Amino acid sequence: MTDPIIRVNDLGKTFGSGMRLSLAKQADEVRAVDGCSFEINRSETLALVGESGCGKSTLGRLLLRLIDATAGKVYFENTELTDLPAARMRDMRRHLQMIFQDPYGSLSPRRTIAQIIAEPLDVFGLVRSGRQRRERVADLMTQVGLSPSFMDRHPRQFSGGQRQRIGIARAIAVDPSFIVADEPVSALDVSVQAQIINLMQDLQKQKGFSFLFIAHDLAVVRHIADRVAVMYLGRIVEIGPKKQIYGMPQHPYTQALLSAAPEPDPDRKGKRIILEGDVPSPKRVPSGCSFHTRCPIRQDICGIERPPLREVAPGQLAACHFAKPFPIPRPTSSQAVPA
């Protein structure tokens, strides 16, 4: 029944490995992404969570081939992107788009909103006349909830939420089938966040694109995702349907991450699993299971043997020698807030 649009096979990215002159240089290598394999289905939202520096953005860029992999393969539909000649990759970009975190930095300040949104339309020759171009831009602006009368203004005249709408309009302009959204709501205020999340969900429903949604807010992810992948130091340590990841996580890191998020409810101060220490540097990934330096249930074998990602429940995979279900008790109906 699965219908993957993206397939990822043993994907890796090591930074700073360009000039391997001596062994000493290798000490400076950063293994940002290491041996990742997974699929994303048509019209599905896969969320990618994990702490700062674990490789989420790098993985997202690898999928779109905004950077080149140092190992492994990425397939879109049935075409391998990782070895596609540059000219064919350019054509392919029409189907692959990105939405960025920073609505302030990612829009060129000197161009008008119309120019920013129309750029991909021009690149792929999707509009013939100036009039058609403005019509299309007006249509896109309406779709993302912006008034077309702002078309000739510059980004600095817009708030963070409005800028994120511009970024979304630009991404959907070419009707892509796969979008990577890298922390699209992290920089926004709570009430603006809700507007943008609703907008992205509505558009996905209408247009049916697939989504890789990168985020660190676990409540946002639970709201928007179909499946969730948890990353730690460049590797996927657990992946599965949202219900299972949130209700019955099996990897100790997922369990710690979920228990650590403070809930907006004074009566639900759950017991937190407090991890010791900090995330190790990706320049010195620990041997064996890379989580073993902080894992509350580690055993001797964990520092020696790297646990493979294996199925621990239907559709749920975890990379842990001692993976076991850990129910997170949550009442299903939250106390209603009066409207």
Add this chain to the structure above:
Amino acid sequence: MTVPLLKVDNLAVEFGPKANPIRVVDGVSFEITAGGAVGIVGESGSGKSITSLSILRLISEPPGRIVQGRIEFNGVNLLELPRSKMPDIRGRDIAMIFQEPMSSLNPVMTIGDQIGEAIKLHEAMTGEERRARVIEMLRLVGIPDPAGRLDAYPHQFSGGMRQRVMIAMALACNPKLLIADEPTTALDVTIQAQVLDLMHKLRRTLNTAVLLISHDLGVIADVCERVVVMYAGRVVEEADIRSIFRTPQHPYTRGLLQSIPRLDDDRDRLYQIPGSVPLAGSVKKGCPFYERCSLRIEKCMNKMPPMFSFGPDQRAACWVTASQADAKEKEAALQ
């Protein structure tokens, strides 16, 4: 009634030319009892940081100035103290930590010297005693091998460790009030959990009162006993933590709570407050939430609602919900 540790009363702060000022904080009042924990929530630009900076008189003047109100600490109005007395208060009585720890730590000074300096400003101690105190503080905030870390520089610490060093420095002189402005916003979830855990531990062991500023309602719910909700430079609601989450009385607070995704909800769509926050100081008359409010009536457009009481522990500035509550009370009295 006991005197509160801190009492902010009718505070107003303006920026810009005196002839044409922008009032970014207006009529802000709240209290903190000794050992208590109060949170301020509100969207970007709502005046949270300006309010907290005002308490220590850290607003740079010009362009800013406190134009109205009192800030009483242990019954003394800090705004009437000679400026030269403020450095004594800062650190010894009231300490402050900021969102970005790197910008508040001196990059060319060792961690040990920086915390030592903070102690030296307020307490007479021998070098030996001071060193012991620094080690004790670092241990308290959970820095492993504190004696071995005295000579480290800030860049050798991770973000979470730096934030803990900031807290150690802030608490080195055992202040009665700690003001923390978005102390965990830049941190990862698991590191945030460590810092929140630390704040709980410090409150238990040192009985430090906390004023916590955050836009994250989860963090506020975790640490605070009372909450102040700010909107466009004003306090729109103020209550104990349970009332805020269970029976919010201001339409903005209600909208805010409904618009956050939660770990346990299965709604298909999030509630969204229509429109956007007005610029600070741009609402000159009427209720600042008027443009976005689904309960508004004509009166709201022209008359600024005062704070109404909703029971002993809760106040909110809304004409409509106040009259609804009033009607309910009368109905109950009749039965």
